[in-house]
Amino acid sequence: MKTKMNKELRLAQLKALEVFGKKAKTFALCGGTALELYYLKHRFSADLDFFSPRFNNKEIAEIVTAFDKAFGKKFKLESEFILPDRAKVKFYTIKVKGSQRPLKIDFAEDVLFKNPEISRIRGVRVYSAKNIYLMKIMAMAGNRIQTDDIGRQTMHGRQAARDVFDVYVLSKKIMPLHLYLKEIPGNLQRGMIHWYRTFSRQETKLSLLDLDIYDKKFNAHEMIMYLENEIKEFMKEVVG
Incomplete structure (x- = not known):
């Protein structure tokens, strides 16, 4: 709804x-x-x-x-x-x-x-906006470790489009995501990288339709590209 x-x-x-x-x-x-x-x-x-x-x-x-x-x-x-x-x-x-x-x-x-x-x-x-920023990242990245069939451990979040959109706007208005990721614990950094590698682009776009977004020029594809580029920049600067 x-x-x-x-x-x-x-x-x-x-x-x-x-x-x-x-x-x-x-x-x-x-x-x-x-x-x-x-x-x-x-x-x-x-x-x-x-x-x-x-x-x-x-x-x-x-x-x-x-x-x-x-x-x-x-x-x-x-x-x-x-x-x-x-x-x-x-x-x-x-x-x-x-x-x-x-x-x-x-x-x-x-x-x-x-x-x-x-x-x-x-x-x-x-x-504070930065405290909520961290909570939103935790919601996306997850705060519990799950182990797959071959023993790999990964973090899984709740995959809600509202969290993705909130992090996007926080990155634009409060602090760029690639910089904020440097300030947070390593498990959440890894969780966000896992999210970037596994989240459904199509499902995210469809779920965004359920939000009442005030900016009528908002473009879901541009948001996804922006977040992907922010995480790539973080990986380039920190992971190498």
């Missing part, structure tokens, strides 16, 4: 962020919506992802209670679980009048950064 800009959903997001800004102590906005609203203005992102290295249940309860009061109805706890990387997650939703999609809110434990770079932007605690 195409993630299309929806005025009612956007207003609900902004209302929730206003409440969050007043209540959050350790949690901060992360992910695609943080990139869209505060850094890149590149595509519509429908969900709110709040991360904290501490995952304080009391803080979550206080924030959700404030959401309930502001919206005049209760947010529904859809699920709580532990991801393969052992991060704890609580997932809430609320129906939004005029929107087919509910507002989805995740509270997640940050197992990547012990001390993330956080700024207060227009009253909201937000992860």
Whole structure:
């Protein structure tokens, strides 16, 4: 389903962020919506992802209670679980009048950064663009080693077009990918090289059609060529 800009959903997001800004102590906005609203203005992102290295249940309860009061109805706890990387997650939703999609809110434990770079932007605690950049690369490259039938070990990510597009725009606006790759751990460098060698160009192009990309001149082929060239440049400079 195409993630299309929806005025009612956007207003609900902004209302929730206003409440969050007043209540959050350790949690901060992360992910695609943080990139869209505060850094890149590149595509519509429908969900709110709040991360904290501490995952304080009391803080979550206080924030959700404030959401309930502001919206005049209760947010529904859809699920709580532990991801393969052992991060704890609580997932809430609320129906939004005029929107087919509910507002989805995740509270997640940050197992990547012990001390993330956080700024207060227009009253909201937000992860830095470079911290989110690393999270997006991890999503593409993977953070778990898999062994194939002949014993080769490789990293595998989630293969989501939104991550690829976000990394593309981050490379254009924040720091070129070939330079940023030099700053990250070797396992993620190898994971990105593996991604470059194995990802489906055609599937990525098709999946991009599900995104509401604001730049109407955006060209998927140009994006793929750009990212390939960035990774080739990194390999030339570092791998040799």
